[in-house]
Amino acid sequence: MHGRGHLPPGAMQLSPTIRQSIIAILEREELSARVLAEDLALTPAEVESHLEHVRRSLKNRLQVTPAQCRDCGYWFKKRTRLDAPGRCPACRSQRVDGPWFRVSGRTRTG
C-alpha cells in the first residue's frame, strides 16, 4: 500500500487551490490562521477568507476551537467570526491566541 505522502514545502503553491492545501494541512493538525498564513505565505486576512469558504463547503467538518486570552484564560466561545479577536473583553489584554482550526476526518460509515 502506498500513501500519497505529504507535499514538500515548495509544492504548496503548485497545488490546485490554496483551499485544498488548507484542508489538507488542517486534516493533519490543528492550527491558527496566523500559523497557516506563515506556512502558505499568505496574510492572515487571506487565510481567514479562504477558511470562510472552507467552512461553507465542509460545514461541520471544519472544527473551530475558540480563541483564548493568554493572560486571564477567557474563551471567546460566542464568537462566530473566524478572524482573531484583537482584545480580551475581560482583562483587555491583547495577547489573544487562536482561534484554531481543524478538519475532521472524512465521513465514516458506522
Ligand SMILES: [Zn+2]
Ligand atoms: Zn483576558
